[in-house]
Amino acid sequence: MTDRADMASESTKIDILNFDDRFARGQREYEHGRFINAEKEYANALKLASDKKETSTCLEALGDIYLEYGKHRNDRICLLKASALYNGAKVRLNTEDLQLDVLKTKIANIECVMLELLGNLKDGSNVKSDEKTQIYKSTLDEIRTNTEKMLNDISATGPYDAKADISTTERINAESKHTEKVICVATTLVERMKAMIQEMVNDCLNNMEPMTFPWALIG
Known part of the structure; x- marks a missing residue:
């Protein structure tokens, strides 16, 4: 009887x-x-919330729980x-609540976790990221x-000396050569940028394993 009484007392306290x-x-x-x-306790607290702030606090806490579930189970x-x-x-x-910034950061963090899950990034894929970043920055500066x-x-x-006494044909030819030089600069720039971007894409692909599901990158 004592055990039952203790259990009843504990139940009443809860x-x-x-x-x-x-x-x-x-x-x-x-x-x-x-x-x-923790999820059960937060859910019970949510039922007792008396205002929007308390409701928000519970929802955020439950979000923390499901974030942990998602990370531990790889569950999108x-x-x-x-x-x-x-x-x-x-x-x-x-709008003035400072917790808004915290929540925005948490939502952004979920997006990062989701991308890692969708892309099935390899462990340690960021080991050389700083080194690669510096290489790309140096290339871009160069x-x-x-x-x-x-x-x-x-x-x-x-293209020519504006004061020079040259014919119209000579002026046209000089301007044509000048234009070709500008086009050459633009072409060189495009080709070098294309090569660098292709290298960056290859690095990304090398750090990724096969997609976890076929529609991962659609859209």
């Missing part, structure tokens, strides 16, 4: 928990990695649920510098 108590219990479960229990549906919960939390906040130099050289020399 029934009279308020919003703060429920939410605190959910936080403790979340911090210990017991996400299923859970990631979509997390995004929906974060957005639900966001629309319930006032292309820009050379292009500016060639254009400045063309501009400095001009």
Whole structure:
């Protein structure tokens, strides 16, 4: 009888928990990695929410739970649920609420996780990313510098001396050659940029494994 009485007493205590108590219990479960229990406590707290702020707080916490589900299980549906919960939390906040920025960051983080899942990125694919970034920056700077130099050289020399006593035909021929130089600069620039972009695309493809599902990159 004593055990039953204790159980009944404990049940009564749980029934009279308020919003703060429920939410605190959910936080403790979340911090210990017991996400299923945390989800139940947050859901119970949500039922007790008395205003938009408390509702938003619960929705955000549930979003955190589903983000963990999505990452641990590689489950895109859970990631979509997390995004929906974060957005639900966001629309319930006032425009001046500082938590808006936190939620925007969390939503952006979900997009990154989703892209990694869709692209099935290899572990360690970012190890050389900083080195590659510097290489591409250096290449771009070199292309820009050379292009500016060639254009400045063309501009400095001009097609001909405007004061020179030359015929119209000679002027036309000089301008034609001048134009060819400009076209050559533009063509060189395009070819070098195409080569660099192709190399960047190849790097991306090398860091990706086969798609996790066939329609991953449609649209």
